[in-house]
Amino acid sequence: MAKLKSPEQIERIAAAGAIVAQCLRLLQQRARPGVRTRELDALAERFIRSRGAEPAFKGYHGYPASICASPNSLVVHGIPDDYELTPGDVLSLDVGVELDGWIADAALTVAVGRPSPTARRLLDTTRAALYAGIAKAQPGAHLGDVSHAIQQRVEQDGFSVIRALVGHGVGRAMHEEPQIPNFGRPGTGPLLEPGMVLAIEPMVNAGGHEVEMGPDNWAVYSRDGSLAAHFEHTIAVTREGPRILTPWDPDAPAALVRESASEKAERGSAESALTPHREVR
Secondary structure (H helix, E strand, O other): OOOOOOHHHHHHHHHHHHHHHHEEEEEEEEHHOOOOOOHHHHHHHHHHHHOOEOOOOOOOHHHHEEEEEOOOOOEEOOOOOEOOOOOOEEEEEEEEEEEEEEEEEEEEEEEEEOOOOHHHHHHHHHHHHHHHHHHOOOOOOOOHHHHHHHHHHOOOOOOEEOOOOOOOEOOOOEEEEEEOOOOOOOOOOOEOOOOOOEEEEEEOOOOOOEEEEEOOOEEEEEEEOEEEEEEEEEEEEOEEEEEEEOOOOOOOHHHHHHHHHHHHHHHHHHHHHHHOOOOOO
Protein backbone atom coordinates (compact mmCIF):
# COMPACT_ATOMS: atom_id res chain seq x y z
CA MET A 1 0.00 0.00 0.00
CA ALA A 2 1.39 3.40 -0.96
CA LYS A 3 2.27 5.77 1.87
CA LEU A 4 0.47 9.06 1.22
CA LYS A 5 2.40 12.25 1.92
CA SER A 6 1.03 15.56 3.15
CA PRO A 7 1.70 18.74 1.13
CA GLU A 8 4.35 19.69 3.69
CA GLN A 9 6.07 16.31 3.33
CA ILE A 10 5.99 16.63 -0.47
CA GLU A 11 7.80 19.96 -0.10
CA ARG A 12 10.47 18.19 1.98
CA ILE A 13 10.94 15.61 -0.77
CA ALA A 14 11.02 18.41 -3.35
CA ALA A 15 13.89 20.04 -1.42
CA ALA A 16 15.88 16.80 -1.73
CA GLY A 17 14.77 16.58 -5.36
CA ALA A 18 16.16 20.02 -6.13
CA ILE A 19 19.61 18.81 -5.02
CA VAL A 20 19.21 15.67 -7.14
CA ALA A 21 18.40 17.85 -10.16
CA GLN A 22 21.35 20.17 -9.58
CA CYS A 23 23.70 17.20 -9.19
CA LEU A 24 22.49 15.53 -12.39
CA ARG A 25 22.95 18.74 -14.38
CA LEU A 26 26.47 19.03 -13.01
CA LEU A 27 27.30 15.42 -13.90
CA GLN A 28 25.81 15.89 -17.36
CA GLN A 29 28.20 18.79 -17.94
CA ARG A 30 31.21 16.80 -16.76
CA ALA A 31 30.54 13.52 -18.62
CA ARG A 32 33.12 14.07 -21.34
CA PRO A 33 35.65 11.84 -23.13
CA GLY A 34 38.59 10.96 -20.87
CA VAL A 35 36.65 11.32 -17.62
CA ARG A 36 36.46 8.22 -15.43
CA THR A 37 33.18 7.26 -13.81
CA ARG A 38 34.95 7.20 -10.44
CA GLU A 39 35.65 10.92 -10.87
CA LEU A 40 31.97 11.62 -11.49
CA ASP A 41 31.07 9.74 -8.32
CA ALA A 42 33.52 11.77 -6.23
CA LEU A 43 32.20 14.99 -7.76
CA ALA A 44 28.61 14.02 -6.97
CA GLU A 45 29.36 13.14 -3.36
CA ARG A 46 31.16 16.44 -2.77
CA PHE A 47 28.32 18.37 -4.32
CA ILE A 48 25.56 16.58 -2.41
CA ARG A 49 27.34 17.02 0.91
CA SER A 50 28.05 20.68 0.10
CA ARG A 51 24.27 21.18 -0.02
CA GLY A 52 23.86 19.75 3.49
CA ALA A 53 22.47 16.43 2.26
CA GLU A 54 23.58 12.80 2.12
CA PRO A 55 24.03 10.53 -0.93
CA ALA A 56 21.13 8.12 -0.42
CA PHE A 57 22.71 5.29 -2.40
CA LYS A 58 25.97 5.09 -0.46
CA GLY A 59 25.79 2.14 1.93
CA TYR A 60 22.28 1.18 0.81
CA HIS A 61 22.29 -2.63 1.12
CA GLY A 62 26.07 -2.31 0.96
CA TYR A 63 26.26 -0.28 -2.26
CA PRO A 64 29.73 1.32 -2.22
CA ALA A 65 29.24 4.54 -4.20
CA SER A 66 27.21 7.75 -4.22
CA ILE A 67 25.81 7.40 -7.75
CA CYS A 68 25.18 4.68 -10.30
CA ALA A 69 27.14 5.17 -13.53
CA SER A 70 26.13 2.67 -16.21
CA PRO A 71 27.72 2.87 -19.69
CA ASN A 72 26.37 1.36 -22.91
CA SER A 73 24.84 -2.11 -22.34
CA LEU A 74 24.99 -1.68 -18.55
CA VAL A 75 21.37 -0.77 -17.76
CA VAL A 76 21.46 0.22 -14.07
CA HIS A 77 23.45 -0.06 -10.83
CA GLY A 78 26.87 0.36 -12.41
CA ILE A 79 29.43 0.94 -9.64
CA PRO A 80 31.70 3.85 -10.65
CA ASP A 81 35.25 2.70 -11.30
CA ASP A 82 38.18 3.41 -13.62
CA TYR A 83 36.07 3.12 -16.78
CA GLU A 84 37.14 6.03 -19.02
CA LEU A 85 34.42 7.59 -21.13
CA THR A 86 35.04 7.53 -24.87
CA PRO A 87 33.26 9.26 -27.78
CA GLY A 88 30.13 7.37 -28.75
CA ASP A 89 29.39 6.05 -25.25
CA VAL A 90 26.00 6.49 -23.66
CA LEU A 91 26.12 6.81 -19.87
CA SER A 92 23.18 6.44 -17.49
CA LEU A 93 23.58 8.48 -14.30
CA ASP A 94 21.33 7.74 -11.31
CA VAL A 95 21.39 9.94 -8.19
CA GLY A 96 19.57 9.67 -4.86
CA VAL A 97 19.65 12.31 -2.13
CA GLU A 98 18.51 12.19 1.49
CA LEU A 99 17.80 15.54 3.10
CA ASP A 100 16.45 15.73 6.65
CA GLY A 101 15.18 12.15 6.41
CA TRP A 102 13.42 12.52 3.04
CA ILE A 103 14.63 10.93 -0.19
CA ALA A 104 14.36 11.82 -3.88
CA ASP A 105 15.72 9.81 -6.80
CA ALA A 106 16.23 10.57 -10.50
CA ALA A 107 18.28 9.50 -13.51
CA LEU A 108 19.18 10.51 -17.03
CA THR A 109 21.25 9.07 -19.86
CA VAL A 110 23.78 11.23 -21.67
CA ALA A 111 25.60 10.81 -24.96
CA VAL A 112 29.37 11.21 -24.72
CA GLY A 113 30.54 13.00 -27.84
CA ARG A 114 28.53 12.35 -31.00
CA PRO A 115 26.03 9.50 -30.51
CA SER A 116 25.18 6.95 -33.18
CA PRO A 117 21.76 7.36 -34.82
CA THR A 118 20.48 4.35 -32.83
CA ALA A 119 21.77 5.79 -29.56
CA ARG A 120 20.20 9.17 -30.26
CA ARG A 121 16.82 7.58 -31.03
CA LEU A 122 17.07 5.39 -27.93
CA LEU A 123 17.71 8.34 -25.65
CA ASP A 124 14.99 10.47 -27.25
CA THR A 125 12.46 7.64 -27.03
CA THR A 126 13.21 6.75 -23.40
CA ARG A 127 13.01 10.39 -22.29
CA ALA A 128 9.72 10.81 -24.18
CA ALA A 129 8.38 7.63 -22.56
CA LEU A 130 9.17 9.05 -19.12
CA TYR A 131 7.00 12.10 -19.78
CA ALA A 132 4.27 10.01 -21.40
CA GLY A 133 4.08 7.98 -18.18
CA ILE A 134 4.21 11.01 -15.89
CA ALA A 135 1.39 12.70 -17.79
CA LYS A 136 -0.87 9.74 -16.91
CA ALA A 137 -0.16 10.01 -13.16
CA GLN A 138 -3.45 11.79 -12.52
CA PRO A 139 -5.58 11.39 -9.39
CA GLY A 140 -8.23 8.78 -10.10
CA ALA A 141 -6.19 7.10 -12.84
CA HIS A 142 -4.72 3.62 -12.45
CA LEU A 143 -1.06 2.72 -12.17
CA GLY A 144 -1.52 0.58 -15.29
CA ASP A 145 -2.27 3.77 -17.23
CA VAL A 146 1.25 5.01 -16.41
CA SER A 147 2.85 1.66 -17.26
CA HIS A 148 0.95 1.30 -20.53
CA ALA A 149 1.83 4.82 -21.71
CA ILE A 150 5.54 4.08 -21.18
CA GLN A 151 5.38 0.74 -22.96
CA GLN A 152 3.40 2.12 -25.90
CA ARG A 153 5.82 5.03 -26.44
CA VAL A 154 8.87 2.75 -26.34
CA GLU A 155 7.53 -0.01 -28.55
CA GLN A 156 6.24 2.30 -31.25
CA ASP A 157 9.89 3.18 -31.93
CA GLY A 158 10.98 -0.46 -32.04
CA PHE A 159 12.73 -0.63 -28.66
CA SER A 160 12.05 -2.87 -25.64
CA VAL A 161 11.00 -1.95 -22.10
CA ILE A 162 12.90 -4.00 -19.53
CA ARG A 163 10.37 -6.12 -17.66
CA ALA A 164 12.56 -7.34 -14.81
CA LEU A 165 13.13 -3.84 -13.39
CA VAL A 166 10.52 -1.42 -12.04
CA GLY A 167 10.00 2.03 -10.59
CA HIS A 168 8.81 2.47 -7.02
CA GLY A 169 7.33 4.66 -4.36
CA VAL A 170 9.79 6.86 -2.48
CA GLY A 171 9.80 9.08 0.59
CA ARG A 172 11.18 8.14 3.99
CA ALA A 173 12.63 5.00 2.41
CA MET A 174 14.36 4.56 -0.94
CA HIS A 175 11.93 1.90 -2.08
CA GLU A 176 8.31 2.05 -0.98
CA GLU A 177 5.11 0.63 -2.43
CA PRO A 178 3.89 0.54 -5.11
CA GLN A 179 6.17 -1.10 -7.66
CA ILE A 180 5.79 0.60 -11.05
CA PRO A 181 6.32 -1.66 -14.08
CA ASN A 182 7.12 -0.05 -17.41
CA PHE A 183 4.57 -2.23 -19.19
CA GLY A 184 0.94 -2.99 -18.50
CA ARG A 185 -2.70 -2.53 -19.39
CA PRO A 186 -4.64 0.71 -18.93
CA GLY A 187 -7.34 0.67 -16.29
CA THR A 188 -5.54 -1.88 -14.14
CA GLY A 189 -3.56 -1.70 -10.92
CA PRO A 190 -3.92 0.57 -7.89
CA LEU A 191 -5.80 3.85 -8.09
CA LEU A 192 -3.58 6.92 -7.97
CA GLU A 193 -4.34 9.30 -5.10
CA PRO A 194 -3.13 12.77 -4.14
CA GLY A 195 -0.17 12.36 -1.81
CA MET A 196 1.45 9.46 -3.66
CA VAL A 197 5.14 10.08 -4.41
CA LEU A 198 6.52 7.86 -7.17
CA ALA A 199 9.87 7.28 -8.85
CA ILE A 200 8.87 6.66 -12.46
CA GLU A 201 11.80 5.28 -14.44
CA PRO A 202 11.65 3.76 -17.92
CA MET A 203 14.60 1.41 -18.52
CA VAL A 204 14.87 0.51 -22.19
CA ASN A 205 17.05 -1.72 -24.36
CA ALA A 206 17.73 -1.10 -28.03
CA GLY A 207 17.45 -4.88 -28.54
CA GLY A 208 15.45 -7.44 -26.56
CA HIS A 209 14.03 -6.82 -23.09
CA GLU A 210 16.03 -9.54 -21.31
CA VAL A 211 18.71 -8.57 -18.79
CA GLU A 212 21.33 -10.39 -16.71
CA MET A 213 23.17 -9.66 -13.49
CA GLY A 214 26.88 -8.88 -13.56
CA PRO A 215 29.47 -10.69 -11.43
CA ASP A 216 29.44 -7.97 -8.73
CA ASN A 217 25.72 -8.72 -8.07
CA TRP A 218 24.88 -5.05 -8.67
CA ALA A 219 25.29 -4.23 -12.35
CA VAL A 220 22.43 -5.24 -14.64
CA TYR A 221 23.24 -5.63 -18.36
CA SER A 222 21.16 -6.11 -21.48
CA ARG A 223 21.47 -9.81 -22.21
CA ASP A 224 22.06 -9.30 -25.93
CA GLY A 225 24.67 -6.57 -25.39
CA SER A 226 22.50 -3.85 -26.92
CA LEU A 227 22.61 -0.25 -25.74
CA ALA A 228 20.39 0.70 -22.80
CA ALA A 229 18.91 3.97 -21.53
CA HIS A 230 17.38 5.03 -18.21
CA PHE A 231 15.45 8.20 -17.40
CA GLU A 232 13.74 8.87 -14.08
CA HIS A 233 11.92 11.52 -12.08
CA THR A 234 10.46 11.52 -8.60
CA ILE A 235 6.93 12.89 -8.97
CA ALA A 236 4.03 13.67 -6.67
CA VAL A 237 0.43 12.96 -7.53
CA THR A 238 -1.48 16.12 -6.55
CA ARG A 239 -5.08 17.27 -6.91
CA GLU A 240 -3.92 19.42 -9.83
CA GLY A 241 -2.13 16.49 -11.51
CA PRO A 242 1.43 15.15 -11.52
CA ARG A 243 4.25 17.37 -10.27
CA ILE A 244 7.93 16.65 -10.99
CA LEU A 245 10.01 16.97 -7.81
CA THR A 246 13.43 16.40 -9.47
CA PRO A 247 13.49 19.07 -12.22
CA TRP A 248 16.79 18.18 -13.93
CA ASP A 249 15.39 18.73 -17.43
CA PRO A 250 15.04 22.36 -18.60
CA ASP A 251 12.92 21.12 -21.50
CA ALA A 252 10.42 19.18 -19.39
CA PRO A 253 6.75 20.06 -19.99
CA ALA A 254 6.14 23.13 -17.84
CA ALA A 255 2.80 21.84 -16.63
CA LEU A 256 4.52 18.88 -14.96
CA VAL A 257 7.13 20.87 -13.01
CA ARG A 258 5.19 23.62 -11.21
CA GLU A 259 8.01 24.66 -8.91
CA SER A 260 7.15 26.16 -5.57
CA ALA A 261 8.56 29.56 -4.67
CA SER A 262 11.09 27.90 -2.36
CA GLU A 263 12.28 25.59 -5.16
CA LYS A 264 12.71 28.52 -7.55
CA ALA A 265 14.79 30.35 -4.95
CA GLU A 266 16.87 27.22 -4.31
CA ARG A 267 17.44 26.65 -8.02
CA GLY A 268 18.46 30.27 -8.53
CA SER A 269 20.97 30.18 -5.67
CA ALA A 270 22.54 27.02 -7.12
CA GLU A 271 23.13 28.31 -10.66
CA SER A 272 26.61 29.61 -9.81
CA ALA A 273 27.64 26.12 -8.72
CA LEU A 274 26.87 24.85 -12.21
CA THR A 275 28.81 27.46 -14.22
CA PRO A 276 32.17 26.57 -15.83
CA HIS A 277 34.27 28.98 -13.74
CA ARG A 278 33.22 27.37 -10.44
CA GLU A 279 34.64 23.98 -9.44
CA VAL A 280 33.09 21.72 -6.81
CA ARG A 281 36.08 20.25 -4.96
